[in-house]
Amino acid sequence: MIWINAVMQGVLVGGLYALFAAGLSLIFGVMRLVNIAHGDFIVAASYLAWTIVHATGLHPLASLILVAPIAAGVGYALQRGVLNHTLGDDILPPLLVTFGLSVIVQNGLLQIFTADTRKLDAGALETGSFEILPGVAIGYLPLLMFVTAIVVIAGLQFLFYATGLGRAFRATSDDREIAMLMGLDNRKVYASAMALSFTVVAVAGVFLAIRSNFDPFMGPGRLIFGFEAVIIGGLGNLWGTLVGGVILGVAQGVGAEINPGWQLLAGHLAFLLVLAVKPRGLFPRML
């Protein structure tokens, strides 16, 4: 039962990892941009939620009403104002610029919020659970995170394959020049994709802030989980990202059950194993 429980908790935490990863996957799929600052933006969204919750008294989940649109606006402006100028045949400029952004965000958060750890209190949601088997309990919060990840990914999938915006994303991803000849302004398409990615970042940031303590320097760790989930699932494949998150979560859960010190190591080993066997991930790009 201990192992079933470890796997079950791993599956559920995989939902959070999929949320960390979905925005990365989306951006890579649309514009081949690897956003090194992705994890830091998730943490920045946690701080934004923390600020809003303390200013308004809203429930942390309700704060998404404000956090998500603000994050989307920041993402749109960031892409239009900075990242669009880095995109081209050379993949190095966006890597360097997002690395720089990562440093700026971390130090900006440190300056504003200090190095103290913080957390959002979601009340009974955090501690409540129900038993599905003797010794196997499912927490409401992990379940909500997992369901949210499925809803977010299903929503993104719908947007990509059933809307005009999704068609624009796919066309621009396929061939930027020809997409422009269809009247698509690639600068706006990329900015819309980044706004969407930041909306997912906002959701991930709020759940991160509810689930654990956070500080200005935990972004790179979230980035690594996100990267690993994306690469395990297959670059640019959203459902693959969910599977990648689940595999990572299960590996960590099982590793922790063997020895608490092996939790992160087991996740990285699972990642390396997939990379060695299927270098393009389990479900390569579908976007």
Add this chain to the structure above:
Amino acid sequence: MAETLLSVEGIHAAYGDARALHGVSLTLSRGETLALIGANGAGKSTLLKAICGLVSPIEGRILFKGQDVTRHRANDIVKLGIALVPEGRRLFPSLSVEENLVLGAKVRRPGPWTLERVYAIFPVLKERRFLRATSMSGGQQQMCAIGRALMSNPELILFDELSLGLAPFVIKDIYELLPRLVEGGVSAILVEQDVTRALASAARFLCLQEGRVSLEGEPRAHSRNEITRAYFGT
């Protein structure tokens, strides 16, 4: 005299240090089809890309319907009524046939071309409308690329290597359709390796050699030898 639709005035274009066009000029009247011929690397595709905004000229200017579009972005130029059928088709591989065609109509210009009309002229596209566009044969992909360009209801359509990589019977079919594609006052520039076919399809031609205009005029006004010399520079 027919209204001038396009006027290219002494444009120079380059890819990095490599100069591709050296002061090329041309004019095109409304409803006219111009064949643009020249050997590989002569600058034909660069000229088309400059006209539709994918390459930014370093000198000279391009006027379309009297408006200077030299520095316009490609996504703005298409709204004015210029469409390109690119070399190698370049359909969107992640989109279905119908999605490729629908995307062509995104600029919403008024005109006769609708999805139904494209399907009427290329029935095979309707049969395969839900398939990935790049899963079709080369000829069917070319039909889709032409249909996609027509969906924007252009006033000027640029065909870049229409016949490249296609079976002879497919080329014949497409060229037989050409007059129907450009009817109603639509102008066309036809870049084609098959010089004989291109000259037979156009009222005027312009030959490029190493980025410069080497000969232009009506095909019947020039001998085969003259055109061959202009083409190869021998």
